[in-house]
Amino acid sequence: MATTVHAATLLRQRHDGEPVPGWGVVVTGDRIAAVGPVDDLLGAHPRARVRRWAGTLGPGRVHDGPLPPAPTPRERVHALFRVGATAVLAAQIDEPGLRAVVERSEVAVLAVPGSVPLAPGGRADLAVLADDGRCVATVVAGRLVHRRA
Structure with missing residues (x-):
């Protein structure tokens, strides 16, 4: 299974959480393997593909x-x-x-509205949003399905 580190300017683990600079998410298959400081993630996963995004990375909408x-x-x-x-x-x-x-x-x-935080073991459903709220990238079950040109 391929491993990807998604790193953005800021990371929110929850929709209503405070954004943290310098953090990222490790995705293996359709699951989140780790969340934490990007340097730590890259050190722990030196062969991972790295995707760097301008904006705030967080749970998918x-x-x-x-x-x-x-x-x-x-x-x-x-x-x-x-x-x-x-x-x-x-x-x-x-x-x-x-x-x-x-x-x-x-x-x-x-069945009902709700948001799932970014956490190890959780499904890798991510979105990267620009400062103006527009979507930069969307990841569904670990697959990049949208990237703004």
Whole structure:
């Protein structure tokens, strides 16, 4: 399994947490292996791929409303990735075609709204947000699914 260190200008372990400079997240497969100071992570994982992001790295967003309109279910799911969403509410994906794309894309489906903090052993659902709130990158279950050009 490939290991990646995601490092950003700031890191929030929780959506409502204080941002910490110089920290990152180690992702192996679809799981978070470690969270901590980037220098420590790089020392512990010298062969890891390193992705450096400008912005604040944190948990992926939970999209709690109807999915954005688009011509196809696939485009509706990709619209979520462009805003840093890695999870949706089950009540919002009642169409069979949309449900299939959500499952294939490994988007988390939640019964109720909630946020999962970045912690070792947790699913690697991450978002990097610029200072203006726009999404720079989205990682779903360890896979980079969106990167702003």
